Amino acid sequence: MVTMVQALNRALGDAMRADPSVVVFGEDVGTLGGVFRVTDGLTKEFGPDRCFDTPLAESGIVGVAVGMAMQGLRPVVEMQFDAFAYPAFEQVASHVAKLRNRTRGAVQTPIVIRVPYGGGIGGVEHHSDSSEGLYAQVPGLKVSTPATVSDAYVLLREAIADPDPVVFFEPKRLYWSTAEIDLPASAPGSGRAEIRRPGSDVTLMTYGPSVPLALEAADAATAELGLDVEVLDLRTLVPLDEASIIDSISRTGRGVVVTEAPSFAGPAAEIAALAHEHCFYSLAAPIRRVTGLDIPYPPPAYEHHYLPSVERILDTLLDLEWEEPFTRAA
Amino acid sequence: MRTSADHHETSTTRLLPSPVPVRFLDEDGRLGPEDERGGFAIPTDEALLETYRWMAIGRRFDTEASALARQGRLAVYPSSRGQEACQVGGVLALGSEDWLFPTYRDTVSLVVRGIDPVESLSLLRGEWHCGYDPVASRVAPQCTPLATHLPHAVGVAWAARRRGEDVVAMAFVGDGGTSEGDFHEALNFAAVFGVPVVFLVQNNRWAISVPLEIQTHAPSLASKGVGYGVRGEWVDGNDAVAVTAMLADAVRYARAERAPVLVEALTYRMAAHTNADDDRRYREASEVDVWQRRDPVSRLESYLVNTGALVQDDIDAVAKESESLAERIRDGLAGDVREGADDVFAHVYAHPPERLMRQRADVLAAE
Numbered sequence: 001m002v003t004m005v006q007a008l009n010r011a012l013g014d015a016m017r018a019d020p021s022v023v024v025f026g027e028d029v030g031t032l033g034g035v036f037r038v039t040d041g042l043t044k045e046f047g048p049d050r051c052f053d054t055p056l057a058e059s060g061i062v063g064v065a066v067g068m069a070m071q072g073l074r075p076v077v078e079m080q081f082d083a084f085a086y087p088a089f090e091q092v093a094s095h096v097a098k099l100r101n102r103t104r105g106a107v108q109t110p111i112v113i114r115v116p117y118g119g120g121i122g123g124v125e126h127h128s129d130s131s132e133g134l135y136a137q138v139p140g141l142k143v144s145t146p147a148t149v150s151d152a153y154v155l156l157r158e159a160i161a162d163p164d165p166v167v168f169f170e171p172k173r174l175y176w177s178t179a180e181i182d183l184p185a186s187a188p189g190s191g192r193a194e195i196r197r198p199g200s201d202v203t204l205m206t207y208g209p210s211v212p213l214a215l216e217a218a219d220a221a222t223a224e225l226g227l228d229v230e231v232l233d234l235r236t237l238v239p240l241d242e243a244s245i246i247d248s249i250s251r252t253g254r255g256v257v258v259t260e261a262p263s264f265a266g267p268a269a270e271i272a273a274l275a276h277e278h279c280f281y282s283l284a285a286p287i288r289r290v291t292g293l294d295i296p297y298p299p300p301a302y303e304h305h306y307l308p309s310v311e312r313i314l315d316t317l318l319d320l321e322w323e324e325p326f327t328r329a330a
Numbered sequence: 331m332r333t334s335a336d337h338h339e340t341s342t343t344r345l346l347p348s349p350v351p352v353r354f355l356d357e358d359g360r361l362g363p364e365d366e367r368g369g370f371a372i373p374t375d376e377a378l379l380e381t382y383r384w385m386a387i388g389r390r391f392d393t394e395a396s397a398l399a400r401q402g403r404l405a406v407y408p409s410s411r412g413q414e415a416c417q418v419g420g421v422l423a424l425g426s427e428d429w430l431f432p433t434y435r436d437t438v439s440l441v442v443r444g445i446d447p448v449e450s451l452s453l454l455r456g457e458w459h460c461g462y463d464p465v466a467s468r469v470a471p472q473c474t475p476l477a478t479h480l481p482h483a484v485g486v487a488w489a490a491r492r493r494g495e496d497v498v499a500m501a502f503v504g505d506g507g508t509s510e511g512d513f514h515e516a517l518n519f520a521a522v523f524g525v526p527v528v529f530l531v532q533n534n535r536w537a538i539s540v541p542l543e544i545q546t547h548a549p550s551l552a553s554k555g556v557g558y559g560v561r562g563e564w565v566d567g568n569d570a571v572a573v574t575a576m577l578a579d580a581v582r583y584a585r586a587e588r589a590p591v592l593v594e595a596l597t598y599r600m601a602a603h604t605n606a607d608d609d610r611r612y613r614e615a616s617e618v619d620v621w622q623r624r625d626p627v628s629r630l631e632s633y634l635v636n637t638g639a640l641v642q643d644d645i646d647a648v649a650k651e652s653e654s655l656a657e658r659i660r661d662g663l664a665g666d667v668r669e670g671a672d673d674v675f676a677h678v679y680a681h682p683p684e685r686l687m688r689q690r691a692d693v694l695a696a697e
């Protein structure tokens with residue numbers, strides 16, 4: 001039995017063993033092993049020159065990572081929580097993402113920025129943002145977000161080996177999810193979506209923390225509505241596996257995008273637009289979105305209003321154009 | 331027994347800059363009193379002649395680039411006129427393995443560092459964001475988001491140290507840039523990491539239209555070092571003798587002690603912020619006149635002529651060298667910028683997403 005945290009930890013350790021240019025640093029990642037224990041034991045095994053704590057300054061952390069990359073290192077930095085990554089945004093958008101282009105490829109920035117993200121953990125304010133859309137819109141960055149334990153291992157290893165910078169979004173609420181697998185895990189690489197549940201009536205397109213939710217909703221839709229629901233896990237937002245989205249929607253003719261990120265100008269809007277542009281003649285209904293609300297992430301007592309739920313997904317499925325209107329079983 | 335208060339006293343004193351800028355020359359280029367020199371020795375004639383040569387070349391480069399900007403051959407040009415001592419003194423203090431982190435205003439420093447003068451203007455010509463190979467030249471791309479290159483210098487120095495290489499990073503920043511968070515984060519990281527970075531603040535008194543008084547209430551920008559445990563030094567930035575002595579020492583110290591140094595050079599931006607700026611809206615011409623009398627190039631020239639180290643033939647030779655450099659720039663920038671749509675797609679990613687390749691195909695097809 002392996003947890004997602006263990007898979008991420010093993011991915012970091014294996015990458016550091018395989019490549020001495022990999023260095024890991026951030027806030028509390030050394031002695032403590034990270035507030036989520038993802039870097040547990042790395043300082044002990046690899047020494048304080050390979051995994052270490054830094055002053056508390058996110059822009060500085062990413063900024064020094066840029067300098068290290070200029071010298072051929074592969075820094076993997078941890079932002080302690082989603083909303084605490086914002087101070088580093090200037091370094092990410094102006095340097096990490098652009099240095100390769102600015103220098104016509106003379107300088108690469110093979111930096112991985114790990115961001116624990118998303119809600120559903122009862123966190124007080126500033127601990128539950130889904131900011132992946134902000135980064136997905138910055139040319140030069142890749143954006144990865146695993147939903148399974150195997151993917152956590154495989155996608156992180158791939159991100160570290162990637163010559164391009166990757167913002168690696170780790171769904172906090174899945175940190176303690178488990179799988180019966182052996183490490184090192186195997187899975188397809190980045191840029192490829194995976195069908196987690198095949199279906200023929202409608203496709204739920206989703207990623208990261210919303211994948212288990214979509215699977216639950218798909219089971220409920222089968223049980224309650226007799227619908228055969230496909231669940232497509234996108235796995236990486238940049239690059240996006242457009243072919244798999246187009247293929248699935250062309251087959252089912254209906255789609256709903258499920259994300260925790262807010263709806264307006266968010267990843268779900270991009271995915272819906274893509275499906276409309278490419279699958280217009282196959283569509284029996286407009287692509288719909290079930291997303292976080294366009295409000296600041298609420299306090300724990302209110303977060304059930306914000307988060308996509310099985311209920312909201314089922315309501316949206318019902319609301320798609322069907323030849324025979326549905327009535328829900330119970 | 332030493333108390334912690336004693337310790338605090340001595341370590342704080344050791345890190346604090348002098349209460350007035352260190353200087354060697356008065357405004358007419360005559361050697362001033364020894365007690366103003368901060369304990370630094372006068373650099374050798376050889377070093378000062380090299381400094382003079384590059385300052386004269388730098389001045390000519392700056393004049394030419396400013397003219398080319400007015401003619402529309404450059405998209406924009408931020409002049410460093412008046413800051414030649416820093417542009418040159420900083421670079422000449424570095425060894426060949428060391429790194430330089432310049433800003434948009436420091437194009438002259440690139441030329442001193444050996445970057446091809448035409449390539450050095452690539453950014454300001456609007457040709458490409460960086461016209462040279464930063465790794466081969468050990469000169470980072472000129473940085474425009476203020477102070478954001480300072481943590482990069484720390485990262486480069488850290489990585490070099492880890493490899494056991496003897497590399498000092500020198501990073502330039504303006505007085506305005508010292509108000510940015512990254513300035514403080516970089517000083518703090520450099521001190522905590524124990525890495526050799528020389529932070530050179532060219533305090534030219536103005537950040538576009540905003541005067542120094544609105545950036546800081548500190549007694550000097552150099553005094554900001556002490557809060558991070560970083561040695562601070564304050565120097566007359568228009569006195570090339572003092573700047574040369576100070577920066578050579580700062581680089582030596584950083585290398586030997588594996589520690590950062592913060593040097594504030596008090597200078598003045600003689601031209602408007604860029605050719606697109608109108609400085610009559612925010613400063614008096616009389617202020618500029620005062621600083622004209624402290625011109626760093628003529629000050630050093632007078633000093634070297636008075637000591638006999640520099641003769642008219644040398645001055646003529648440097649003028650000739652400067653003139654041919656100006657001509658090279660004019661020729662190099664005479665044609666149109668060569669560009670092709672492919673360039674804007676070619677280096678965004680090592681492995682570009684398919685989507686980008688489709689956009690590229692569309693744009694190329696439309697060309």
Ligand SMILES: Cc1ncc(C[n+]2csc(CCOP(=O)(O)OP(=O)(O)O)c2C)c(N)n1
Nearest residue numbers: 435474475476504505506507534536537538
């Ligand atoms: C982060 C950031 N904010 C604003 C600007 C716009 N800007 C360009 S130069 C400048 C003034 C900078 O002054 P200073 O640091 O003193 O350097 P100087 O231009 O005088 O060399 C400003 C505000 C910028 N480049 N970066």
